[in-house]
Amino acid sequence: MLAEFDLIRRYLMPSQTPLPADGVALGGGDDAALLVPKAGHQLAVSVDTSVVDVHFPHDAPAFAVGHRSLAVALSDLAAMGADPRWCFMALTLDQRTFANDHAIHAWLEAFAKGFHTLCQRQATTLAGGDVTSGALTIGVTVMGEAPTGHALTRAGATPGDMIAVTGALGGGAGGLALWQRGERDLQHPLLRRYLLPEPRLAAGVALRGLASAAIDISDGLLADLGHLRKASGVGATLDMTSLPLAEALESSLGRDAACNAALSGGDDYELLVTLPAENVASAQRALGKLGLPLTVIGQCSDTLGVKGIAPNLGTGWQHFNEGAP
Numbered sequence: 001m002l003a004e005f006d007l008i009r010r011y012l013m014p015s016q017t018p019l020p021a022d023g024v025a026l027g028g029g030d031d032a033a034l035l036v037p038k039a040g041h042q043l044a045v046s047v048d049t050s051v052v053d054v055h056f057p058h059d060a061p062a063f064a065v066g067h068r069s070l071a072v073a074l075s076d077l078a079a080m081g082a083d084p085r086w087c088f089m090a091l092t093l094d095q096r097t098f099a100n101d102h103a104i105h106a107w108l109e110a111f112a113k114g115f116h117t118l119c120q121r122q123a124t125t126l127a128g129g130d131v132t133s134g135a136l137t138i139g140v141t142v143m144g145e146a147p148t149g150h151a152l153t154r155a156g157a158t159p160g161d162m163i164a165v166t167g168a169l170g171g172g173a174g175g176l177a178l179w180q181r182g183e184r185d186l187q188h189p190l191l192r193r194y195l196l197p198e199p200r201l202a203a204g205v206a207l208r209g210l211a212s213a214a215i216d217i218s219d220g221l222l223a224d225l226g227h228l229r230k231a232s233g234v235g236a237t238l239d240m241t242s243l244p245l246a247e248a249l250e251s252s253l254g255r256d257a258a259c260n261a262a263l264s265g266g267d268d269y270e271l272l273v274t275l276p277a278e279n280v281a282s283a284q285r286a287l288g289k290l291g292l293p294l295t296v297i298g299q300c301s302d303t304l305g306v307k308g309i310a311p312n313l314g315t316g317w318q319h320f321n322e323g324a325p
């Protein structure tokens, strides 16, 4: 068994020295962190929880669990067009599920590596957290900044705006399906999409001033488009033939399952944005510089609802439905 404070010192917060450059006036080790937001900016704050066997499989590699739990939280900052600054991790861990102390240390080391590596890549400082015992759960609070009045929201779309997505869709659900069939090669493009999603932070910032509304795709394209439509008060017409499908998705699952995964599977963590038609080319150029495609998949309308898709298609992931605990 590893004691709470040893675990924190050893794996989670190895350095408790405040770094003024990171905007941390007082970091981990006290009752709360003291943070220094940039003048002229608004804070974007969001929390997401990742639960074993709900969000990731119990036998997922620890590195992926660390990476993923931060990535899905950061994805909400990407959707706001916010620059990430700080995060907080609430880790609940059941040490009795490990064979021995060596297994606990090995798991924590790889978990922390996955988390810290993404922190570093996305200039995010782990400024505090909490450790408790219980079923493996990682709650991650993220805090970012956007210049006052310039954050993207779900509410800015107007009829006539084009609807576009970054990257490719269906890889999250496709990867989960493959994992459930026993695929374990982490180099497989679909497994990577499910277990090691990349939050589209640079894209979100690049789309500030170009996109009229944005949301990240966690529950599924149709479900998240539904949230955006509702917040903006618009309808949508989709062109199913233009959906960018994830690499290897159609060949692994077949056409129908691939389209279902792209429309309703969730776990893609791409950005779904609306933008005036005249901004599409600039947005594609800006994202092209990041190596990320932006594909137009439809248009907003003033007739509420969605046209262009079969009405019987599932609407995406919902907790407390059958299948979920």
Ligand SMILES: Nc1ncnc2c1ncn2[C@@H]1O[C@H](COP(=O)(O)OP(=O)(O)O)[C@@H](O)[C@H]1O
Residues within 6 Å of the ligand: 048, 076, 218
């Ligand atoms: N327990 C809660 N208490 C207060 N607000 C909540 C709670 N759960 C969710 N929300 C709010 O409901 C909205 C939708 O949540 P969610 O579907 O988790 O968003 P996302 O997909 O962006 O993570 C968010 O604005 C979130 O802050």
Ligand SMILES: Cc1ncc(C[n+]2csc(CCOP(=O)(O)OP(=O)(O)O)c2C)c(N)n1
Residues within 6 Å of the ligand: 048, 049, 053, 054, 055, 056, 057, 072, 176, 218, 219, 265, 266, 267, 317, 319
């Ligand atoms: C083991 C496992 N089973 C099922 C799923 C599918 N799944 C679980 S939660 C979820 C939706 C996203 O999670 P949620 O907690 O709703 O995130 P949020 O929308 O708040 O970002 C999906 C697609 C999964 N990721 N892993």
Ligand SMILES: [Mg+2]
Residues within 6 Å of the ligand: 047, 048
């Ligand atoms: Mg959430």
